[in-house]
Amino acid sequence: MSASRGAEWVAGYVAAWQSNDPADIGALFTDDAVYRTSPDSPPRVGRDAIVAGWLEDLDEPGTWAFDWSIAHERDDLLLVQGRTVYPAAKDYVNLWIVRLEPDGRATEFTEWYMPRDHKG
Structure with missing residues (x-):
């Protein structure tokens, strides 16, 4: 069974998060994509931004x-539901809303993150 288009996108996002390689990051998004680090934050508009x-x-x-x-x-x-743990200090639950083009790149990304009690 092959991974869904969404699962492939999230796997690519995590790989880009691990590498911090501009090509890996850019490959996830369309030229005119909109990226919000929270619902009310100013958007980053366009792949370069x-x-x-x-x-x-x-x-x-x-x-x-x-x-x-x-x-x-x-x-x-x-x-996407997630949990991000920064072992030194932080722990978050996440909700991502992503809009994908047929080619698998995101046109829109918005993240909600809620802090949790840190359990170290």
Whole structure:
């Protein structure tokens, strides 16, 4: 059984998160994609702005762990539930809303993240 288009996109996102390679990051998004780090944050508009913002706010490899599952996938809509743990200090539950083009690249990404009690 092959992975869904959404699962492939999330796997690519996690790989880009691990590498922080501009090509890996850029490959996830269309030229005119919109990326929001929270629902009310100013959007990063366009692949170049997304890559630049990612690299400004990057997480160093090995400083985090991310577990995820697809909550819903239909047509161009992908909902991802996750948990991001930064062992040194932070722990979050995540909800991502992603709009995908037929070619698998995202046109829109919005993240919600909620802090949890850190369990170290």
